[in-house]
Structure formats: structure tokens, C-alpha cells
Amino acid sequence: MKARIHITGASAISPQPSFDREALDGIAAYDAHPLHVIMPDIAGYVDPIRVRRMTRSNRMGLLAALNALKRAGIDSPGAIIAATGDGCKESVERFLDNLIDSDEAIESPTAFIGSTHNSLAGLIALALKSNAYNYTYLQRGLSFPSALLDGLMQVGEEGVRHALVGAADVITADFFRTHRASGLWKERPVRNLDVLQSADPGAIAGEGAAFFVLDSEPTAGSVELLGADACFSIGDHDLGAHASSLLDPAGMATGSVDLVFLGLNGDQEEDRAYESARALFPEATLACFKPLCGEYYTANAFGLWMAWSALRTGSVPPEVVLRGRSTGGFRTALVHDHFQLKDHALMLLGR
Amino acid sequence: MNHPIHISGMGIISALGHDAASNADALLEERTGISAITRLRTRHRELYPAAEVKLGHMELGALAAPASLRGWTRTALLGLKAAKEAVADAGIDPRWPRTGLVSASTAGGMDRAENLYRQYFLDEVPDEAAQYVGTHDPGDHTERIAAELGITGFITTISTACSSSANAIMLGARLIRSGRLDAVIVGGSDALSRFTVHGFHSLMILDREPCRPFDAARAGLNLGEAAAYVVLESEAHLSARKGRSLARIAGFANTNDAFHVTASSPNGDGAYLAMQQALRSAGLSPGDISYVNVHGTGTHNNDGSEGRAVMRLFGDALPPFSSTKTFTGHTLGASGAVEAVFSTMALQHGACFANLRFQHAMPEAALTPVIRTLRGQPLRHVLSNSFGFGGNNTSLIMSVT
Incomplete structure (x- = not known):
């Protein structure tokens, strides 16, 4: 017996005014990248002394997790599932610098402990004193959809009442410099809201954390999670077939989808992979989210938050609408994101 | 669990050998893989022994044989070698639809990054x-192995410290049970x-x-490197293609100790819960377990905590148990899969492997592990524990088919 799955709490920390809200409180424009999150005040969530020692990644992840739980009115989820592309990079970099500079002569236990990729999920368990299932996924653009799929199995099929699922990734100076060499970023400054028109190759770098509470029971205003998939693809990706694999089991057709969030990032070659969405969903509003948060491995968690917000409030910020209306309510939203044309994430929400 | 989940193939490369057969031989003949460090250029090489795979980059590259060696880290090469063996052993084609890959790693491609890191920042980065x-993130090796074997669709990486690949096996079993996949290659790699x-x-x-798990005089762990994978398949898929089952994944559970960032709680609460819940998921009681492959790192903290948890669960009826880290060292993200492969070998050979170098029981939990490898044992259910930093505890149960 499969249960329906409802998102009863969500929280995002991003370069936008998103924290502890169900819709953005305005749109922040930036003239250069990387984009950094607007870090909320931690008062009332965690002991400030403990937070001071946390990396930015763990701090934003823990805050988003605790805020999502608070908004859902839950204090003890039956599963804690985190995703990150490379979340402990701050500690890894500190440990590596020390290792290289001292040629392994100086010990740095704290940075080594922090370089364990599941440190955020472990911190959440410690904060909640939770013995529950505790997982961490790292698969670049598939990290968050893997975690979401896990939560979907837990709540939908394995009898868990609540699952906390989310993601966190930061941008650091070292990561930004390293990935200049792999051509991930735009070299010249570009205004974030204009990035999709930029002819330069690469994306703008960003960061963020977003957490969701999945519940087998609905609450007032909750949004239903209808499906999620993580698909590694070699060569062309068939969005139609992939979307059907989510829509068919939900008893829906492409015509049921009235809002599509696409992971367009301003790299013209990569963005071509989203072209088929226009014809596949001719009646739907098309919107983007990466001009708001930048590109990072788990940016699609912010994309899901945007879709959740749109279904909850009935509107999408006009600045991110590519085609169609921005108000008037939406019933079914699909998020399609890919990372470097290989990692395809699909997430389907309804209300 | 109503639908059996079968292990239809396995592959491993460790300090004990480059394939499953040589690993089994070493375990049965009590030959450890722990020795002086000769390959890794670390300042600490004189200080500590380790369980190295004694192959350089080009030799390992030739053995794993990716289409091009460009960009392949040691973790990815070890993983490819073991994954290829598992796939060949099972007789599956990884390009089949509804076939996935779930891998695990803690250090990922760090073996390269730690020596090249500063060069990445140069304006002109040399080709080397x-x-x-x-390539240093844990997702890199999984993506490379998937691309090399032609796996598309669901692939992912789990990184939960030293329980990582046990969790990869558990996720794979759940994906099969849910009907999302017919076959999945699961395991992990850490250089x-x-x-x-x-x-x-x-x-x-x-x-x-050389480490002495569960011994009163234990003084810590030895590190090792390895990769190990098993192929999991649904009953329907396995019988339709007339494949053979080596064993079943009968039970699994993951819990959190929620005690400390790195240390285990004194009474092993998370470990106890993981073992108890794994038994429940398999519909078994403690008396059904015929051998326990313990996590047994050799650290003061782990063995004391795990020892107490084991005593709480089994009481006076503790089955034979041992830490095979006395052979392979602690292979971190690969260790859960390494020990799942060893647990399967235990079932195949009717053997409980030795906990090498054991002399005196610990005062805090007076337990005596298997001292010499036992042969001819009628094993039915093997419990395997994997615990990690962040309070992460996983128990798997492998059973005869």
C-alpha cells in the first residue's frame, strides 16, 4: 500500500530573502558572482557558541533543517536525509592547506573531523537527539533528487511518518578558483538576473540550503510530492519519456502540468537541453530559478522550494517567468534540472 | 521481507588480493594484508603499518582497464576493477534497463587532489x-564507473563515513524491494x-x-584500501534470466547514535538499535545468527562500545564473531561492502574467519572472538556491522539462499 506524500514544511537559505517565508520577500540583484546566501540570525535555533565553530555549510544546513521542522510543527522525524555535492569542502580545504604547508607535520583533528561528508546529517541528529535513519548523498546534480527519492520510499512505502530531506552546498574561494580551470564559471561579471542572456560560456556560481518535511498526512496548505527521479544520462536525454515515468504513475499527462521550473543557468550550450520543455508543455508557465541562486550541485533543492512556494501561494516572481502567467494559482509543478548535461533531476509537485 | 533480494555476483580488490578468490584464500589461510607502507608517500610511513594494494597507478590502470586512463583517480580505478568482477560474476549486462549503481566513498579522489591541489589555481594548469x-568529490568515481560500464538511469553515491558502503547495499536492497530496479551494483571504494x-x-x-580488535591491549586501527561490490537482484529478475544466487540480503537497518560527532556512546545505543532493527526486518531473533562480522576497528572507543552492544543483544548466547579488519585494515568507505563480501564468503565456505592477533579479553566487555578460522560451520545467517563518524550505524544480514 503506497501512501501519498505531503510537504508540510519547507525552508530555504539562499542569496534571496527566502528564509522562514513561503515566498521570496523581493528579488535580490547582484552585479557579480559568486552569489552568497543571506545568512539568517541563528538566535532561537541553536546555541550560538556551538554555531560559531560550525562551517558555513553546516550552519546554513542545520538552520534550514530546524526551520523546516518548526514550520511543519515536527520535532522528531523518522528519517534524516541530507544531500550535498561537496558540502564539507571548507574543512577539506583547511585540512589540505595544513597538510601541504606543513608536509604532514602539524596535526589538525578538527578540520579532519569536519571533512566527513555526513557531518551535517550527524549534527541534525545530535541537535534532535534522534536515533532515526540518517543518510547523506553526494552525486553532483543527482545528490538532492537521490535524497528526495529515499524520503519518498521511506514515507510512501516503508511506514515512516515524517522524513526530513534537504541539501546544503557552499561556494568557497578555492572551489571557485579550482572550477575556473574546468570552465564551470563565466569569466566576466554579469548581473544575476540577466545571466540567461549572457553569451559567455559557463554559469554563475552560487550556494544555498533547503530542507523539506515529508509527511504521510496532509496539513492545511500542504503540497503533495507526486514523484522524484535521479537519472544519469549518457548522450541525449528524452525529457518526454522521463517526465512520463513520473506523470503516468500519478495518473497525469503532460497537459496536467501548469508550471515548469527549468534549471537554465546561462551557459547557452547547456541550456539547449531545456528547449524540448517548450513544446512538451505548450500551455504551462515556464520559469527559471538559477538566476536567483546561482549554479551549484544541489541548486535543484532551491528549485523545488520555488515550485513549492508557487503552489502554496499561487504565484511566481515575474522576474523568473520565461513564458506564461505569474499569478492566478498553479495545480501541478514539474522541476527539471540537469548538471552538465549528464545528471537529470525531475521532481513533481501537486496540490 | 516478502520479496527475497539476491546477491548474484561479487567483486573485490584489497590488500588480500585482486579478486574474490584470492581474498577468500587469504581469509581461510589466515594471511593478513597488513604490512609496512611501501607505496604511499606519506611522512608517517615509518610510523604505521597499513593494508595497501601494492599496485602503482599504471599497473592498477592496466588491471582495471578503463577506455582511457585520463582523469582516473585511484579510488575510481579500484572501484572499476571490483565492479567489473561483480558484473562478470553475476553474468548481467549493466546496460540493461532498470539496472542501477549505488557506490560509496569517503575520500573520493583525494589521492590525486592532495598532490595537485595548488596547481589547480594556476592560470595555466599543466595537463598532469x-x-x-x-575529480576529488565522492561522486566522481561513481559517475566514471557508470559511464565505463554503460549504466544509465539511477546512480548515486552515499558518504556516511565508515558505514558508507553498508548503506549503499541497504539502499540497493530497498530499491529492489520497492520495484524501482531489477538489478543494482552496490558497494564502495576508498584508496x-x-x-x-x-x-x-x-x-x-x-x-x-598490526591492529588488535577486541583485545585488552588494542591501541587503535590500521588503515587499508579496497573496493568491493555485489550485484543485487530481485527474485523475478534472477529466475527469469536463470541466474544463480550466492546469498540473500535478509535484513538491514541504519540508526544514529546521536551521542557525539565522532565517539560512540559507551553502551553502543545506536549499534544496538541497528542490530535489533536489522533482525526485526529479517524476521529473525538473535539466536538465529550463526556468525557476526563485527565492525571491530581496534580503537579503544569502538570495540568497547560495540562489545557492550553485542553483549546486550545476544546475552550469554553470543555466536562466533570476528573483525576481518585484522586482515584488510580499516578500508573506511569500502569496509561495509568488503565485509558484506566476506560475510557472503563465510556462508559459501561454512567458515568463521579469524580475529587475528587476539590475546586477552577487554575488561569492559569480556568477549573472546574467533581465534583460528573455523571451517565446516553450518552457517545460515551472518550479521555484519558497520559504524561511522556522525554516529552512523548500519547492520546488514546475509543469509543462505
């Missing part, structure tokens, strides 16, 4: 370094790196002698 830019040796040196939990 350029090919490794962006030795200066990063991990220096890290564990910083934590002061490395033994300068």
Missing part, C-alpha cells in the same frame, strides 16, 4: 593536473591517501603495530 580538476593517514594520525587512533 588539469585532467584531475574536479589510501596522505589525507586519511594524516587525519587519523591527527586523531591519534592509529596503531603502530
Whole structure:
């Protein structure tokens, strides 16, 4: 017996005014990248002394997790599932610098402990004193959809009442410099809201954390999670077939989808992979989210938050609408994101 | 669990050997893989022994044989070698639809990054370094193995410290049980790196002698490197293609100790819950378990905590147990899969492997492990524990088909 799955709490920390809200409180424009999150005040969530020692990644992840739980009115989820592309990079970099500079002569236990990729999920368990299932996924653009799929199995099929699922990734100076060499970023400054028109190759770098509470029971205003998939693809990706694999089991057709969030990032070659969405969903509003948060491995968690917000409030910020209306309510939203044309994430929400 | 989940193939490369057969031989003949460090260029090489795979980059590259060696880290090469063996052993084609890959790693491609890191920042990155830019994250090896074997669809990486690949196996079993996949290659890979040796040196939990898990005089762990994978298949898929089952994954559970960032709770609460819940998921009671492959790292903290948890669960009826880390060292993200492969071998050979070098029981939990490898044992259910930093505890149960 499969249960329906409802998102009863969500929280995002991003370069936008998103924290502890169900819709953005305005749109922040930036003239250069990387984009950094607007870090909320931690008062009332965690002991400030403990937070001071946390990396930015763990701090934003823990805050988003605790805020999502608070908004859902839950204090003890039956599963804690985190995703990150490379979340402990701050500690890894500190440990590596020390290792290289001292040629392994100086010990740095704290940075080594922090370089364990599941440190955020472990911190959440410690904060909640939770013995529950505790997982961490790292698969670049598939990290968050893997975690979401896990939560979907837990709540939908394995009898868990609540699952906390989310993601966190930061941008650091070292990561930004390293990935200049792999051509991930735009070299010249570009205004974030204009990035999709930029002819330069690469994306703008960003960061963020977003957490969701999945519940087998609905609450007032909750949004239903209808499906999620993580698909590694070699060569062309068939969005139609992939979307059907989510829509068919939900008893829906492409015509049921009235809002599509696409992971367009301003790299013209990569963005071509989203072209088929226009014809596949001719009646739907098309919107983007990466001009708001930048590109990072788990940016699609912010994309899901945007879709959740749109279904909850009935509107999408006009600045991110590519085609169609921005108000008037939406019933079914699909998020399609890919990372470097290989990692395809699909997430389907309804209300 | 109503639908059996079968292990239809396995592959492993460790300090004991480059394939499953040589690993089984070493276990049965009590030959450890722990020795002086000869390959890894670490400052600490004189100080600590380790369980190295004694192959350089080109030799390992030739053995794993990717289409091009460009950008392949040691973790990815070890993983490819073991995954290929598992796939061939099972007789599946990884390009089949509804076939996935779930891998695990803690250090990922750090063996390259730690030596090339500063070169990544240069305006003109030399090719030796350029090919490794962006290969140190744990997702890299999984993506490379998937691309090499032609796996599309669901692939992912789990990184939960030293329970990582046990969790990869557990996720794979759940994906099969849910009907999302017919077959899935699950396991993990971790190469030795200066990063991990220096890290564990910083934590002061490395033994300068070959490790002695569960011994009163234990003084820490030895690091190792390995990759291990098993192929999991649904009953329907396996019988339709007339494949053979080596064993079943009968039970699994993951819990959190929620005690400390790195240390285990004194009474092993998370470990106890993981074992108890794994038994429940298999519909078994403690008396059904015929051998326990313990986590048994050799650190003061782990063995005391795990020992107490085991005593709480089994009481006076503790089945034979041992830590095979006395052979392979602690292979971190690969260890859960390494020990799932060893647990399957235990069922195949009717053997409980030795906990090498054991002399005196610990005062805090007076337990005596298997001292010499036992043969001719009628094993039915093997429990395997994998615990990690972040309070992460996983128990798997492998059963005869």
C-alpha cells in the first residue's frame, strides 16, 4: 500500500530573502558572482557558541533543517536525509592547506573531523537527539533528487511518518578558483538576473540550503510530492519519456502540468537541453530559478522550494517567468534540472 | 521481507588480493594484508603499518582497464576493477534497463587532489593536473564507473563515513524491494591517501603495530584500501534470466547514535538499535545468527562500545564473531561492502574467519572472538556491522539462499 506524500514544511537559505517565508520577500540583484546566501540570525535555533565553530555549510544546513521542522510543527522525524555535492569542502580545504604547508607535520583533528561528508546529517541528529535513519548523498546534480527519492520510499512505502530531506552546498574561494580551470564559471561579471542572456560560456556560481518535511498526512496548505527521479544520462536525454515515468504513475499527462521550473543557468550550450520543455508543455508557465541562486550541485533543492512556494501561494516572481502567467494559482509543478548535461533531476509537485 | 533480494555476483580488490578468490584464500589461510607502507608517500610511513594494494597507478590502470586512463583517480580505478568482477560474476549486462549503481566513498579522489591541489589555481594548469580538476568529490568515481560500464538511469553515491558502503547495499536492497530496479551494483571504494593517514594520525587512533580488535591491549586501527561490490537482484529478475544466487540480503537497518560527532556512546545505543532493527526486518531473533562480522576497528572507543552492544543483544548466547579488519585494515568507505563480501564468503565456505592477533579479553566487555578460522560451520545467517563518524550505524544480514 503506497501512501501519498505531503510537504508540510519547507525552508530555504539562499542569496534571496527566502528564509522562514513561503515566498521570496523581493528579488535580490547582484552585479557579480559568486552569489552568497543571506545568512539568517541563528538566535532561537541553536546555541550560538556551538554555531560559531560550525562551517558555513553546516550552519546554513542545520538552520534550514530546524526551520523546516518548526514550520511543519515536527520535532522528531523518522528519517534524516541530507544531500550535498561537496558540502564539507571548507574543512577539506583547511585540512589540505595544513597538510601541504606543513608536509604532514602539524596535526589538525578538527578540520579532519569536519571533512566527513555526513557531518551535517550527524549534527541534525545530535541537535534532535534522534536515533532515526540518517543518510547523506553526494552525486553532483543527482545528490538532492537521490535524497528526495529515499524520503519518498521511506514515507510512501516503508511506514515512516515524517522524513526530513534537504541539501546544503557552499561556494568557497578555492572551489571557485579550482572550477575556473574546468570552465564551470563565466569569466566576466554579469548581473544575476540577466545571466540567461549572457553569451559567455559557463554559469554563475552560487550556494544555498533547503530542507523539506515529508509527511504521510496532509496539513492545511500542504503540497503533495507526486514523484522524484535521479537519472544519469549518457548522450541525449528524452525529457518526454522521463517526465512520463513520473506523470503516468500519478495518473497525469503532460497537459496536467501548469508550471515548469527549468534549471537554465546561462551557459547557452547547456541550456539547449531545456528547449524540448517548450513544446512538451505548450500551455504551462515556464520559469527559471538559477538566476536567483546561482549554479551549484544541489541548486535543484532551491528549485523545488520555488515550485513549492508557487503552489502554496499561487504565484511566481515575474522576474523568473520565461513564458506564461505569474499569478492566478498553479495545480501541478514539474522541476527539471540537469548538471552538465549528464545528471537529470525531475521532481513533481501537486496540490 | 516478502520479496527475497539476491546477491548474484561479487567483486573485490584489497590488500588480500585482486579478486574474490584470492581474498577468500587469504581469509581461510589466515594471511593478513597488513604490512609496512611501501607505496604511499606519506611522512608517517615509518610510523604505521597499513593494508595497501601494492599496485602503482599504471599497473592498477592496466588491471582495471578503463577506455582511457585520463582523469582516473585511484579510488575510481579500484572501484572499476571490483565492479567489473561483480558484473562478470553475476553474468548481467549493466546496460540493461532498470539496472542501477549505488557506490560509496569517503575520500573520493583525494589521492590525486592532495598532490595537485595548488596547481589547480594556476592560470595555466599543466595537463598532469588539469585532467584531475574536479575529480576529488565522492561522486566522481561513481559517475566514471557508470559511464565505463554503460549504466544509465539511477546512480548515486552515499558518504556516511565508515558505514558508507553498508548503506549503499541497504539502499540497493530497498530499491529492489520497492520495484524501482531489477538489478543494482552496490558497494564502495576508498584508496589510501596522505589525507586519511594524516587525519587519523591527527586523531591519534592509529596503531603502530598490526591492529588488535577486541583485545585488552588494542591501541587503535590500521588503515587499508579496497573496493568491493555485489550485484543485487530481485527474485523475478534472477529466475527469469536463470541466474544463480550466492546469498540473500535478509535484513538491514541504519540508526544514529546521536551521542557525539565522532565517539560512540559507551553502551553502543545506536549499534544496538541497528542490530535489533536489522533482525526485526529479517524476521529473525538473535539466536538465529550463526556468525557476526563485527565492525571491530581496534580503537579503544569502538570495540568497547560495540562489545557492550553485542553483549546486550545476544546475552550469554553470543555466536562466533570476528573483525576481518585484522586482515584488510580499516578500508573506511569500502569496509561495509568488503565485509558484506566476506560475510557472503563465510556462508559459501561454512567458515568463521579469524580475529587475528587476539590475546586477552577487554575488561569492559569480556568477549573472546574467533581465534583460528573455523571451517565446516553450518552457517545460515551472518550479521555484519558497520559504524561511522556522525554516529552512523548500519547492520546488514546475509543469509543462505
